[in-house]
Amino acid sequence: MRLIPPMDDEPPPEYVAFVTLRQRELRAEAARLVGGDPTADQIYLEVLTDVAGHWRRLRWWSRITRGDAVAAYLRRRLAARTKQWRDDQIYEVEVRVLRPPAPVVPLVTPGGSLALRKAAVLPGTARASLDALADAEIAWVHAYLRSQWRRIGLHIGGVVVLIGGLIQYMGWLSSAGA
Numbered sequence: 057m058r059l060i061p062p063m064d065d066e067p068p069p070e071y072v073a074f075v076t077l078r079q080r081e082l083r084a085e086a087a088r089l090v091g092g093d094p095t096a097d098q099i100y101l102e103v104l105t106d107v108a109g110h111w112r113r114l115r116w117w118s119r120i121t122r123g124d125a126v127a128a129y130l131r132r133r134l135a136a137r138t139k140q141w142r143d144d145q146i147y148e149v150e151v152r153v154l155r156p157p158a159p160v161v162p163l164v165t166p167g168g169s170l171a172l173r174k175a176a177v178l179p180g181t182a183r184a185s186l187d188a189l190a191d192a193e194i195a196w197v198h199a200y201l202r203s204q205w206r207r208i209g210l211h212i213g214g215v216v217v218l219i220g221g222l223i224q225y226m227g228w229l230s231s232a233g234a
Contacts, residue, residue, distance in 0.1 A: 067192050072188070082100055111199075
């Protein structure tokens with residue numbers, strides 16, 4: 057019996073939905089923060105992996121505080137990963153932030169039925185794109201592997217502490233008996 061169950065090896069549907077909702081803006085923000093560098097996709101996946109590793113805790117905290125702890129954590133991790141990327145650069149990186157032009161949305165789309173035009177604005181009609189699903193799966197598996205390595209490290213650390221304690225205890229017994 058475990059106090060805290062281990063992380064599942066498959067992402068929950070809530071996580072996949074979260075990635076699907078945030079994918080475009082997170083990719084764009086990562087690309088903007090690193091100046092369009094090709095490593096923006098790597099930073100994007102690392103941030104999703106960080107979120108996946110803390111998913112249960114963040115969801116729990118969101119329920120308690122009735123806020124969006126997941127989005128706040130996502131922003132913090134994106135800023136931290138971007139800062140880490142900048143610190144790792146050989147030369148100083150100067151990034152100029154330019155606002156993208158506002159997208160023009162036509163009020164009436166030519167062609168198609170009324171139902172087809174309404175489907176674009178109704179919630180729940182958009183299906184998870186395959187790239188969002190793939191990104192969610194990859195990030196979740198990376199977080200799962202991190203949790204497995206962390207668990208192995210904790211077991212090894214516990215064994216080392218136990219053996220060290222036994223050696224100290226045996227040394228104390230031998231000095232007390234002499």
